Amino acid sequence: xxxxxxxxxxxxxxxxxxxxxxKVEDVVRDIGEGLYKASACVKxxxxxxxxxxxxxxxxxLVVLTKKDPEALAVLRHSAAHVLAKAVCELFPNVRLGFGPxxxxxxxxxxxxxxxxxxxxxxxxxxxxxxxxxxxxxxxxKVVSADQALAWARASGQKYKIEAIEKxxxxxxxxxxxxxxxxARGTDxxxxxxxxxxxxxxxxxxxxxTGDFVDLCRGPHVRTTALIGCVEVTQVSGSYxxxxxxxxxxxxxxxxxxxxxxxxxxxxxxxxxxxKRDHRRLGVDLDLFHFEDDAPGMPFFHPKGATIYNxxxxxxxxxxxxxxxxxxxxxLVLSEELWxxxxxxxxxxxxxxxxxxxxxxxxxxxxxxAVVRDEETGYTLAKDASEEDDRRMAVKPMNxxxxxxxxxxxxxxxxxxxxxxxxxxMVHRRERAGVRHGLLRVQAFTQDDxxxxxxxEQIESEVVGAIKLIQKLYSSFGFExxxxxxxxxxxxxxxxxxxxxxxENALAVALKTASLDFKLNPGDGAFYGPKxxxxxxDSIGRSWQCGTVQLDFSMPGPDRLDVSYIGADDKPHVxxxxxxxxxxxxxxxxxxxxxxxxxxxxxxxxxxxxxxxPIVSKVNYYAQQVAEKLLDRGVRVTVDxxxxxxxxxxxxxxxxxxxxxxxxxxKEAQLGSVSVRRHGEGDQGVLSVDxxxxxxxxxxxx
RNA sequence: GCCAGCGUAGCUCAGCGGUAGAGCAGUGCUUUCGUAAAGCACAGGUCAUGGGUUCAAAUCCCAUCGCUGGCUCCA
Numbered sequence: 170x171x172x173x174x175x176x177x178x179x180x181x182x183x184x185x186x187x188x189x190x191x192k193v194e195d196v197v198r199d200i201g202e203g204l205y206k207a208s209a210c211v212k213x214x215x216x217x218x219x220x221x222x223x224x225x226x227x228x229x230l231v232v233l234t235k236k237d238p239e240a241l242a243v244l245r246h247s248a249a250h251v252l253a254k255a256v257c258e259l260f261p262n263v264r265l266g267f268g269p270x271x272x273x274x275x276x277x278x279x280x281x282x283x284x285x286x287x288x289x290x291x292x293x294x295x296x297x298x299x300x301x302x303x304x305x306x307x308x309x310k311v312v313s314a315d316q317a318l319a320w321a322r323a324s325g326q327k328y329k330i331e332a333i334e335k336x337x338x339x340x341x342x343x344x345x346x347x348x349x350x351x352a353r354g355t356d357x358x359x360x361x362x363x364x365x366x367x368x369x370x371x372x373x374x375x376x377x378t379g380d381f382v383d384l385c386r387g388p389h390v391r392t393t394a395l396i397g398c399v400e401v402t403q404v405s406g407s408y409x410x411x412x413x414x415x416x417x418x419x420x421x422x423x424x425x426x427x428x429x430x431x432x433x434x435x436x437x438x439x440x441x442x443x444k445r446d447h448r449r450l451g452v453d454l455d456l457f458h459f460e461d462d463a464p465g466m467p468f469f470h471p472k473g474a475t476i477y478n479x480x481x482x483x484x485x486x487x488x489x490x491x492x493x494x495x496x497x498x499x500l501v502l503s504e505e506l507w508x509x510x511x512x513x514x515x516x517x518x519x520x521x522x523x524x525x526x527x528x529x530x531x532x533x534x535x536x537x538a539v540v541r542d543e544e545t546g547y548t549l550a551k552d553a554s555e556e557d558d559r560r561m562a563v564k565p566m567n568x569x570x571x572x573x574x575x576x577x578x579x580x581x582x583x584x585x586x587x588x589x590x591x592x593x594m595v596h597r598r599e600r601a602g603v604r605h606g607l608l609r610v611q612a613f614t615q616d617d618x619x620x621x622x623x624x625e626q627i628e629s630e631v632v633g634a635i636k637l638i639q640k641l642y643s644s645f646g647f648e649x650x651x652x653x654x655x656x657x658x659x660x661x662x663x664x665x666x667x668x669x670x671x672e673n674a675l676a677v678a679l680k681t682a683s684l685d686f687k688l689n690p691g692d693g694a695f696y697g698p699k700x701x702x703x704x705x706d707s708i709g710r711s712w713q714c715g716t717v718q719l720d721f722s723m724p725g726p727d728r729l730d731v732s733y734i735g736a737d738d739k740p741h742v743x744x745x746x747x748x749x750x751x752x753x754x755x756x757x758x759x760x761x762x763x764x765x766x767x768x769x770x771x772x773x774x775x776x777x778x779x780x781x782p783i784v785s786k787v788n789y790y791a792q793q794v795a796e797k798l799l800d801r802g803v804r805v806t807v808d809x810x811x812x813x814x815x816x817x818x819x820x821x822x823x824x825x826x827x828x829x830x831x832x833x834x835k836e837a838q839l840g841s842v843s844v845r846r847h848g849e850g851d852q853g854v855l856s857v858d859x860x861x862x863x864x865x866x867x868x869x870x
Numbered sequence: 871g872c873c874a875g876c877g878u879a880g881c882u883c884a885g886c887g888g889u890a891g892a893g894c895a896g897u898g899c900u901u902u903c904g905u906a907a908a909g910c911a912c913a914g915g916u917c918a919u920g921g922g923u924u925c926a927a928a929u930c931c932c933a934u935c936g937c938u939g940g941c942u943c944c945a
Contacts, residue, residue, distance in 0.1 A: 276940095286874060405940030406873025413942055417872065420940065448938095452881075461918075461936050519944085595945090600871055601936095603943065613945070692944095701945090713945055752945045784902045811902070819906035833904055843905080851905055 176227040187224065194220040197232055208232045209240040209390045209427070217243065217388035219309045235397075235427040240390070245270035247307060247389045248297075248399045248425030249277050254381035255296035256281070256421065259289075265383065266328045266409055266418050273435075274424035278407050280328070285404045285419055293421075294400050300379070301396045307389035308377040317373040317384060328409060329384045333373060398432040399425040445707045447762035448606040454767055454824060456775070457607070465604040465611035466596075467755060472775035475804065476761075479773050480754055481592055483870055484616045484641065487750075491637050493588040493618055498570030500594060504560040509728055510569050511662040515695035519597045521563040567593035568696075568747055571619040572724055575743070576731035585733060585743065586622035586630055592754070593617045607759030608712055614754045620746040621724070621733075627744055631678035631700075631717055634748045638702055638715040641750045644870045645761065649705045652684050655692035662696055663722035671719040672698045696720045697747070707763040714752035714760070720745040768847065771827045771867035777804045778864065779826045780842070781817040783833035785809070790837035794830065794857055801861055802868060822847060828864060 177196060178184045187196055193213070197220070198205045211218050214228040224230075233240040249268035256279060257263045266278035283289075312320070314333060321329040376385045378393065390396070401423045409415035426432040443449070451457050456473030459466070469477055485495065501523060507513050512520065564570065571589045580587070594614045603609055620630050642650060654675055657668045675698055679686050686700070693699050702715035724731045725742050732740035751757035761773070771777050778798060782791040791807045798805040808817045814831060821829045830842040842860050844852040855863070 284874075403939060404874060407941045408872080411941075413872075417941090419873070422940080459937090464936065597944080600943065602871075602873095602941085604937090609944075615945070716945070749945070756945060781905085783904055786902075813901090813903050813908060814905065815903085816907055817905090822906055829905080831905060835904090845905060 175224050177224065178227075178229045180231055190223040190225060192220070193218060193222050193224065193230070196224065196230060200232075204232055207234045209235055209237070209395050210243045210388055219307070219388055220391050221309055235395070241427070242270045243388055244390050244396060244427060245275040245425050247393070248396055248423060249275040250307070250376065250378055250381070250383055250385070250389070251297050251300050251393055251396065251399060252293070252401070252421060252423055253277050253279070253383060254300055254378055255293050256285075257381065259292055259296055260285075262325075264325065264327055266407075267332075268383075271422075274402065274422060276420050276422040278409070278418040278420050280416060280418050285421060287404075289404075290401045297399050297401075301393045301399060303379065304392050304394040305379040306392045307387075309387055309389075310375045310377060310382075311372045312375060314373055317375065320375065320382065321384065324382070326384075332384060395427065397426050397428045399423060400432075442707050445763045445766045446606075447608070447759040450762050450767040451606070454775075456762070463612075465599060465609070467607060467610060467612075473758075475775040476769065476773050477754060477758060480751065480758065480761075481616070483644070483772075484592075484750060487637060487641060488588075488590050488616075488618070491588070491633065493590040496571065496574050496589055496591050498567065498574065498591060498593065499564070500596075501561045501563055502569065504562050506569055507562050510723055511695060511728060512565065512569075515660045515662065516565055519599070520565050521596045521598060523561040523563065563596045564593075565595050565597045567591055567595060567615060567617040568619055568720075568723060568745070569729060571617075572729045572731055572745070575619075575621050575724070576729065580621075580731075580733035580743075582623060582733055582735045582741070586620050586626050588618055588620045590616070590618035607755045607762075608706070610753070610755050613756065615749045616751045616754060618748045620748060621743040622746065623735075623741070624744055627674050627719070627746070628678050628681060630746055631675060631719070632681050634717045634746065635678065635682045635684065635700070638717070638748075638750045642702070642704070642715075645764065647704050647764070651703050651711070652679070652686040653689040653692075653701045653703065654679065654686050655689040655694075655699050655701060657698065658691050658693050658695060660695050661693070662728070667721045668693075668698065671721055675700055675717070675719055694718050694720075694747070696722050699747075702752075704760055706760050707766070712756060712760060714757055715750045716748070716752060718747040720747060768825050769827075771864065772870050774825075774827050775804065776806050776824070776826045777868070778806075778828035778830055779821050780805065780807045780830045780832060781814055781821065782807070782809065783814045783831065785811060787832055787834060787837045791832055794832065794842060797857055798861065798864075801865065803861075803864060818845065827867075828860075830860070 173189050174186045175189050175191065176184050176186055179200070185196075185199075187199075193211055194205075197208055197211065208220075210233050211220065212231040212233065213222070213224065215231075233243075246269065249270065252275070253263075253265050253268055256277070257265075260281050260283045262282050264280045266280070268277035269275065317333045318330060321327075321333055373384070374386060375382050376387060376389060401421055403422050405420050405422070407418045407420040409418055424432070424435060426435065451473070454472060455470050456476070457467045457469045460468065467473075488495070504513070504522070507516075507520070570593070571591065574589055575587060592614050594612065596612045599609065599611055604611065618634075620634070622630050654672070656672050657665075661668070679700065689701075697718050697720040699716050699718035701713045703711045704714050705711050721742075721744060723729055724745050731743065733743055735741045761769070765773075769775075780791040780795055782788050788807070788809050791809070795805050795807050808821070810817070818829060818831070825847055827847050829845040829847070831845060832842055836842055836854070839854075839856075841854050841856050843854050844860060844863075846852050
């Protein structure tokens, strides 16, 4: 093996020899000028590299073109640099944070004296277009930490200074420090951790794009000209390193594509997603609405309530079969109770409280002054005494109620496990700005259950709960589900040992159920670790729905103090498993609306069939058919208005009613219906009985 | 809670210092009609709320509430 040559193997299996240190660019050009022109970025030995890199050892070279999905992630990151360059040129004193590629585009967090708004987008977009047109190569410069610091200081990039210090400046062995090329969260998988790279190689890289220099691990596409389309889509707030206590930054978000067509496809997709938005469909299909007077608390209309109840019915059926019993417990319980459960210390800011006001008398046309108790924040009428006002709190969780049901009588080990379920409405205060239609509300119903069992029963009960949740989800065709295991948070009750035991138990159960899961450290409930099930909505956001949580604390003597009598004739504290399947019925319904784009399967559809008489003469027949369907449990309406059938059909289609039954004089004579299926059109004539036989197959899950 | 934007008729939106507009929905009348919108007429708003600037405010300013997109947080 020659020492001044390197062997480079290519995608087609061929191997070529070049002088050691040959530049990637020259190799690609040598393979073919056409390939070079089509190339976006390259991978050496499976890792992204730059065109300017020298090749020092035998390796494999893969050239990626516009068609490679991986190249798109690189492109987006390069677009972030173009954005940064544009913003730095347009506005004074811009300090840059991180500018990663994201799942659907890219963003750059910046601090600027100017608050950016939509009015600035045109200017930024135009400048970016100029930069793209200028065909500027992305040039990688490897420097020492000191050199990088000198650059950052000279250019006043305070966040870059911080980033460099975290990177290579120190002998940095703290894990999880700054990742320079990508921010937290939704990073593209192909972008690795700069920090680790930098520590491993003790090198820091800067990228030059024309006269613009940015600290960055790379990789980048060959030149700005490869960016077919780039535009700013929105600007929002963020924090340096994602920490609320750090400096506020402006997050400028954008999208970038290789071609105009990709761009148009993307925006069309967004349009489609917008059409499925459950808030839009909630209005169009008359399912629910919100009021300023009850923020984040939905008012379900008859049609929405129908779907809602269908969901409850289904959950109820599943649970009955699985050995759950159903209870109903109070919405409002005393503050003392919430102190005992630990909610007072751990969940206070999310709770709604009651206050008692005595009658307010009218004096001089004004309501009598009320007194504000500054310490508690309570407002009381002057003549209401503290003793009068036994303070109550609206429940944010159902668990204490269920513990109370469990503890109301002597329990024997032979009764266990006891699975207590409830469609329990809870209220939780949310910080302003986080509410989102049905997906994030302040009042919601959980299909909640608490399983009281012995330590030996934990695994089988947790596995059973997981299986039930999976079965439920499969009925709706949800495939993109991911599972997380969350461990002890900062604010918590119970000892470290108890937590460890509970976390292990959940992990074992997940393994038994052979489920892949992501570990989510520090994200457990305050009383115990949890398994969460997450479902994606139509525009890719992931929402937590079902959950299984293990709790050794709340039933214990320090808290609500319940027990069962064991075989040893002594009292024991039961293990409590918290479990919800839909999670929040409201949220699940919101996801379903988007999932089905409002076109519910028949068993969920608020109106399953609507009968459309062609002339008012046959209204009597329409009513007869309706009665027959109603008797068989079909949710049916009759459109008796004096409108043309075309109009009735159009409106029924817009309301996404699965079956439209057109009836005229012919049908009235024959005892038949002309069946039209939503979205599919005319299905021909059936006798009423044949139609019933058809729809009945779809009435149940 | 933070950043940016928004709040005009039931819905979608126009008006952006000079006496509130359209389409759809609604109501009334006419039309009885075969698979995605019949015709005519009428009615509907303290322009989110409260202050301020101005001869004059839906329009400009401030505050509050709510909504939207993010950040942060969560079912």
